[in-house]
Amino acid sequence: MDRPLLSLRSTLVFLLALLAGTAAGGLTAITGEGNARSLLAGLAVAGLAVPFFNRLIDTEGTAAQPTPPAGNVSKAERESNG
Numbered sequence: 001m002d003r004p005l006l007s008l009r010s011t012l013v014f015l016l017a018l019l020a021g022t023a024a025g026g027l028t029a030i031t032g033e034g035n036a037r038s039l040l041a042g043l044a045v046a047g048l049a050v051p052f053f054n055r056l057i058d059t060e061g062t063a064a065q066p067t068p069p070a071g072n073v074s075k076a077e078r079e080s081n082g
Contacts, residue, residue: 013053021046 006014025042029035 009057013050013057016053017046017049020049 021042024045025038028041029038033041
C-alpha cells in the first residue's frame, strides 16, 4: 500500500471539523451546561463543519469564477456596441 489512507484535502477538512467541534464543546462546557449537552454540541458542530470546510476548500478548477460588477464593461464590449 503505497498511497496514503486519506488525501491531504480530506485530512485537512476532518482536522478543521475536529477543531471546530472541540471548540464548540469546550465553550459549551465552560458555560456550565452538562457533559451530555457539551458533547452533543461538539458533535453537531463537527458534523456541520465537514460539508462547510469541504466546500470551502474546493478542489482545483471547480471553484466558481467571480463575475465582474455590472458597471464594468470590457474594452472589446465597448467597441462592439458602437
